[in-house]
Amino acid sequence: xxxxxxxxxxxxxxxxxxxxxxxxxxxxxxxxxxxxxxxxxxxxxxxxxxxxxxxxxxxxxxxxxxxxxxxxxxxxxxxxxxxxxxxxxxxxxxxxxxxxxxxxxxxxxxxxxxxxxxxxxxxxxxxxxxxxxxxxxxxxxxxxxxxxxxxxxxxxxxxxxxxxxxxxxxxxxxxxxxxxxxxxxxxxxxxxxxxxxxxxxxxxxxxxxxxxxxxxxxxxxxxxxxxxxxxxxxxxxxxxxxxxxxxxxxxxxxxxxxxxxxxxxxxxxxxxxxxxxxxxxxxxxxxxxxxxxxxxxxxxxxxxxxxxxxxxxxxxxxxxxxxxxxxxxxxxxxxxxxx
Numbered sequence: 001x002x003x004x005x006x007x008x009x010x011x012x013x014x015x016x017x018x019x020x021x022x023x024x025x026x027x028x029x030x031x032x033x034x035x036x037x038x039x040x041x042x043x044x045x046x047x048x049x050x051x052x053x054x055x056x057x058x059x060x061x062x063x064x065x066x067x068x069x070x071x072x073x074x075x076x077x078x079x080x081x082x083x084x085x086x087x088x089x090x091x092x093x094x095x096x097x098x099x100x101x102x103x104x105x106x107x108x109x110x111x112x113x114x115x116x117x118x119x120x121x122x123x124x125x126x127x128x129x130x131x132x133x134x135x136x137x138x139x140x141x142x143x144x145x146x147x148x149x150x151x152x153x154x155x156x157x158x159x160x161x162x163x164x165x166x167x168x169x170x171x172x173x174x175x176x177x178x179x180x181x182x183x184x185x186x187x188x189x190x191x192x193x194x195x196x197x198x199x200x201x202x203x204x205x206x207x208x209x210x211x212x213x214x215x216x217x218x219x220x221x222x223x224x225x226x227x228x229x230x231x232x233x234x235x236x237x238x239x240x241x242x243x244x245x246x247x248x249x250x251x252x253x254x255x256x257x258x259x260x261x262x263x264x265x266x267x268x269x270x271x272x273x274x275x276x277x278x279x280x281x282x283x284x285x286x287x288x289x290x291x292x293x294x295x296x297x298x299x300x301x302x303x304x305x306x307x308x309x310x311x312x313x314x315x316x317x318x319x320x321x322x323x324x325x326x327x328x329x330x331x332x333x334x335x336x337x338x339x
Contacts, residue, residue, distance in 0.1 A: 001016070001017060001018075001019055001020075001116065001117040001118055002014055002015070002016060002017075002116065002117055002320060002338065003015060003017045003058060003059075003113060003115065003116030003117070003320075003338075004058075004059045004060060004115035004116065004320050004323055005017070005056050005057065005058060005059060006043065006044065006047070006052075006055050006056065006057050006058075006059040007047075007055050007056045008047040008055050009044075009045060009046060009047035010044060010045065010047070010324075011047070011055075012044055012059060012323065012324050014320045014321055017058075017116070019118070020069075020118050020119065020120040021069075021120070022069050022070065022071035022120055023071050023072075023120075023123070024071050024072045024073050024123065025071055025072075025073050025074060025123025025124075025126060025127065026071040026074070026120055026121060026122060026123050026126060027067050027069065027070050027071060027074060027077060027120075027121050027126055027130075028067070028068050028069035028070075028118050028119070028120055028121070029063065029065040029066065029067055029068065029083060029085060029118065029119055029121055030065045030066045030067075030068045030117070030118050031063050031064075031065045031114055031116060031117060031118060031119055031338050032063075032064055032065040032066065032082075032139050032143075032337075033063065033064055033065070033139050033140050033142075033143040033317070033335040033336065033337065034060045034062060034063045034114040034115050034116075034143065034335070034336040034338065035062035035063070035114075035140075035143040035144050035314075035333050035334070035335055035336065036062075036323065036326050036327060036333055036334045036336060037061070037062055037146075037147060037333065038172070038173070038174070038241075039061070039264075040059070040060065040061070040323075040327055041327040041328070042264075042266070043059070044059075044324065044327050046266070046267065048267075050267065051108070051110050052110075052112065053112065057112065058112045058113025058115075058116065058119075059112070059113065059115050059323075060112070060113060060114035060115030060116070060323075060336070061087040061110070061111055061112055061114055061146065062087060062114060062143050062144060062145070062146045062147070063085050063111075063114035063119065063143055064082070064083065064084050064085065064133055064139050064142040064143045064145075065082070065083065065085075065119075066080060066081065066082055066083070067079055067080065067081045067083060068118065071123070074126065077126075077130065077132070081132065082132070082133040082135075082139075083130050083131065083132060083133055084130070084131045084132075084133045084142045084143075084145050084300060085111060085114075085121055085125065085129070085130050086111075086125065086129035086130070086131075086145060086146055086149065086291070086293075086296045087110060087111045087125075087146045088108045088109060088110045088111065088125065088129065088290065088291075089108070089109050089122070089124040089125040089127070089128035089129045089293070090102035090103075090105035090107075090108055090128070090292075090293070091105055091106070091107045091108075091109075091124070092128075094106040094107060102292045102293065103153060103289055103290040103291060103292055104289070108290075109122045109124045109125060110122075111125055115320060115323055115336055115338065116320075116338055117338045117339055128293055129293055129296055131145075131296070131297065131300055134300070134304050136304060137300075137303060137304050138311070140311075140314050140317070140335045141303050141310050141311065141314065142300075142303065143335060144303075144310070144313070144314065144333055145296060145299050145300055145303065146291065146296075147173060147174060147177060147333075148177050148299040148302070148303065148310075149291035149292075149295040149296045149298070149299040150174070150177075150288075150290060150291045150295070151174060151177035151178045151180075151181050151299075152181055152291070152295040152298050152299055152302075153288065153290065153291045153292055153295040154178060154181075154237070154260060154262045154288035155178065155181040155182055155185065156295065157260070157286060157288050158235060158237075158258060158260050158286065158288075159235065159258055159284070160182060160185060160187050160234065160235040160258070161185060161186070161187070162185060162186030162187065163186060163187070163188070164187050164188065164234040164235055165187070165188045165190065165227055165228055165233045165234050165235075166182050166187045166188065166189050166190070166233060166234065166235045166236070166237065167190050167191075167192060167223070167227070167233040167235070167236045167237070167249075167252050167253075168182075168189060168190070168191045168192065168202075168207075168236075168237045168239055169192050169213065169214075169236065169237065169238050169239060169240060169245050169248060169249050169252070170192070170193060170213075170238065170239035170240035170245065170263065171191045171192070171193030171195065171198035171199060171201070171202050171210075171239075172193075172198065172239065172240075173313050173332070173333055174239045174262070174263070175191060175193065175198070175202070175237075175239040176198075176201060176202060176205045176312075176313060177205075177313075178237055178239055178262070179191055179202050179205040179206050179207050180205045180206055180302075180306060180308040180310075182206070182237075183205070183206025183207070183208075184206070184306075187235075188208045188209075189202075189206060189207045189208055190207065190208060190209045190210070190211060190226070190227075190233070191207045191209075191210045191211070192210075192211045192212065192213045192214060192223060193210070193212075193213050194212060194213040194215075199211075199212075201309075201312055204308075204309050204312070205308050205309065206308065209226070211223055211226060214248055214252070220248060220251045220252060223252055224251075224252060227252075227254070231254040231255070232252055232253050232254030232255070232257060233252055233253055233254060233257060234253075234254060234257050234258070235253070235257060235258045235259075235260065236249045236250075236252045236253045236257070236258070236259045236260065237249075237260045237262050238259070238260065238261050238262055238263050239262050239263050240263045241263030241264050241265050241266075242263070242265060243265055243269050243270070243271040245263065246261055246263075246265070246271045246273075247271060247272075247273065249261065250273055250274070250277060250278070250283065250285075251277075253277070253281075253283055254281075255277070255280075255281035255282060255283070256281065256282050256283075257281075257283060257284070258283070258284040258285075258286055259283060259284070259285050259286065260286045260287075260288055261285060261286065261287050261288070262288045264289070312332075313332055313333055314332060314333050314334070314335060315332040315333065315334045315335075316334070316335075317334070317335045317336070317337045318334050318335070318336055318337070319336070319337060319338075320336065320338055323336055
């Protein structure tokens with residue numbers, strides 16, 4: 001079968017590889033749609049990721065499709081079932097899982113290789129984070145369950161509540177998904193982004209207001225002036241993943257507020273933050289990584305039930321040969337048809 005293999009920084013190739021064979025508890029899924037992701041773009045640029053096997057390695061981690069082979073001991077799913085596959089599953093028994101922090105599981109099992117005609121899904125993911133695909137759900141949207149689950153987890157991990165002013169720095173896919181989640185909580189969501197089309201889209205995802213992205217100290221002061229009393233936001237989500245926007249996020253929060261450092265920066269990054277607002281302003285800095293089985297299920301339910309225009313985040317389908325080019329672009333996710 002054909003699959004996309006990552007060989008190193010900027011080096012990804014469509015290759016013929018052996019047919020996947022499921023082990024005990026595993027299944028093979030015929031991929032209907034895989035989905036491109038900003039994380040894939042980072043992996044391609046860097047040629048690596050902390051959770052990714054050493055190159056050459058199968059590539060891609062978001063998918064939906066149909067079960068075509070079932071390993072020994074699998075009670076569900078059955079052959080022919082349409083499924084949604086999350087990209088990982090926690091163990092349920094380690095130090096962090098026992099403390100209800102499954103996103104920090106010490107032995108997360110990951111799914112890799114969805115940019116392929118077929119993919120083996122590890123047994124733990126089959127048992128914990130593979131779900132039936134609702135018949136009324138567009139398969140192209142079903143394939144984006146993983147990033148939506150991450151946004152849901154980030155909001156669950158935040159103290160943002162009804163009536164709070166929440167600034168989101170970054171109106172890309174994750175910024176839009178965060179907007180949808182936070183507006184459902186009753187927050188007044190303000191999205192800051194340099195692109196007019198993203199700002200307009202944020203309004204359709206539930207933002208109360210949109211502003212240009214602050215690029216310097218004057219821009220930060222201008223955005224703060226738009227918050228109640230000019231004090232800064234109750235909660236700030238950084239959804240870009242750059243050290244400079246982490247610094248901007250801290251500067252936009254009010255004393256006693258929260259900064260959710262949601263966007264992941266490149267490996268080895270460091271950031272310098274001023275001590276005064278952290279100490280004297282009693283800011284709460286909150287990281288947010290990955291998702292949980294609970295968030296995966298909520299993501300699937302909201303993709304079906306929410307009125308948010310999720311289809312706007314999904315561009316036209318592409319083939320395996322086009323993935324590298326697509327990952328150099330930004331703005332929307334692209335469904336990948338591997339056949």
